[in-house]
Amino acid sequence: MxxxxxxxxxxxxxxxxxxxxxxxxxxxxxxxxxxxxxxxxxxxxxxxxxxxxxxxxxxxxxxxxxxxxxxxxxxxxxxxxxxxxxxxxxxxxxFPATPGAMQRGLPTAFAAPVLRESLHSAGSLISVWPYARGQEMGQSVEPLFKTVPEAAEKDERLYEYLALVDAVRLGNQREANLAAKLLTERLG
Missing domain, CATH: 1.10.10 (Arc Repressor Mutant, subunit A)
Incomplete structure (x- = not known):
């Protein structure tokens, strides 16, 4: 795979x-x-x-x-x-994910719209997929595939799924559990 x-x-x-x-x-x-x-x-x-x-x-x-x-x-x-x-x-x-250098990009994981209101972080750093047209500054996270930011811009529902996946890949127990619960609800 x-x-x-x-x-x-x-x-x-x-x-x-x-x-x-x-x-x-x-x-x-x-x-x-x-x-x-x-x-x-x-x-x-x-x-x-x-x-x-x-x-x-x-x-x-x-x-x-x-x-x-x-x-x-x-x-x-x-x-x-x-x-x-x-x-x-x-x-x-x-496919582990680790936060990288600060970059401009598209918010993912807990900074993405699907999770932004559900979790509040003590820190101010967000996770982003590096993307030249991105509007947010945050710690870069390598997406599952290099074209993910462009694909996410075209399909809001795909963006939600990919952000939840990144929350599972990046998150601590509490955050990963919340993302897993939301994924379970959406995938049925």
Whole structure:
């Protein structure tokens, strides 16, 4: 498994959530009209991950059982339970995150909108994904994949999932537990 596999699986969950809430097929920003957002090309456009890497990632996820191919549509479909278990119990050991130098970027973990009001830190330092167009200054955290900030800007729900994942990767017991609880609620 590679770190971008988690990003791609969370994007698929985000697409399913958007589809369920909108009642129709989602059309994320950055896609040409008529492009299937679940296709390798659609995922490439949304995430900035090459078609070859997207395809290899989906194959790895299906082989590991963390995703399946939907029988009706043929689309890849993440197993939300398996994905949640991996994120909550294994991700911080496989893809650890450590705060780095101060940089401008996009807020993540406890500084992201999804968690900002839930937790109050004693310190003033926030965690950010390094990003040239970012407006916040904070300690840099290497994202799961280099294009995560751009993908998060295009998809608010994906941003929430990725920020919660970073909270699990970075957080102490209390913070990680809160992020895990929110992930469990969202992933069902």
């Amino acid at each position: 590679k770190s971008q596999d988690v990003v791609i699986l969370l994007k698929l969950v985000s697409l399913e959530d958007n589809e369920r809430n909108a009642g129709s097929s989602p059309q994320p920003r950055g896609l040409a009209g008529g492009e299937d957002p679940y296709s390798v090309r659609g995922l490439e456009a949304a995430l900035g991950i090459s078609k070859t890497e997207v395809s290899a990632s989906l194959n790895r996820s299906i082989a590991s059982g963390i995703a399946i191919k939907d029988r009706k549509s043929g689309r890849p479909k993440p197993s939300k339970h398996q994905l949640r278990e991996f994120i909550v119990h294994g991700l911080k050991f496989v």
